[in-house]
Amino acid sequence: DIVMTQSPDSLAVSLGERATINCKSSQSVLYSSNNKNYLAWYQHKPGQPPKLLIYWASTRESGVPDRFSGSGSGTDFTLTINSLQAEDVALYYCQQYYNTFHTFGQGTKLEIK
């Protein structure tokens, strides 16, 4: 199985500042035939289902504010949230869908400082 490791486990950022969450896969999730990284980011708030933010490592899902962006390739990826808003407090997960077992990272808890 591909192991996904996120860092940090928790993060406190001031309103209006930038939050950065990292995700590292135990093997590359870049599919050479189409040059796509099979990596997604989700936001999960208590009492709600998770929400897709980013897929193909950097493509923003429709309706997701442009302060959310994804970057990286191969084994190292980053979710960046610019100008942090109060409603961004949540757990954030990366997930690889490169192989048949679509493993998630352990999650990063984002709070307001």
Next chain:
Amino acid sequence: EVQLVESGGGLVQPGGSLRLSCAASGFIFSDYVMTWVRQAPGKGLEWVANIREDGSLKYHAGSVEGRFTISRDNAKNSLSLQMNSLRAEDTAVYYCARAGKGTAIDYWGQGTLVTVSS
């Protein structure tokens, strides 16, 4: 509007069985890979199983392999998860989900709680 509605959760004793169902609407069900994901209390998301569009291929996480079976009925727009030999560590909210963006999950149900306890 895409809707995924889970049912079948509840309290079951260790070693028991439970069958979860998911009713899908608002999209062409047979065009999509479907997924079950769970979240145990205080834990992160765990991918449980996938099933291909026509049901020909199924994949299960190692933690449930041999005990859980994912299935679908495209005629009824329905996804199922048969859970046997349940353990306390299977206690979780189980989400039915659609894999729509290259099999990234683009829609989720609200989840159904399964509690395994004596």
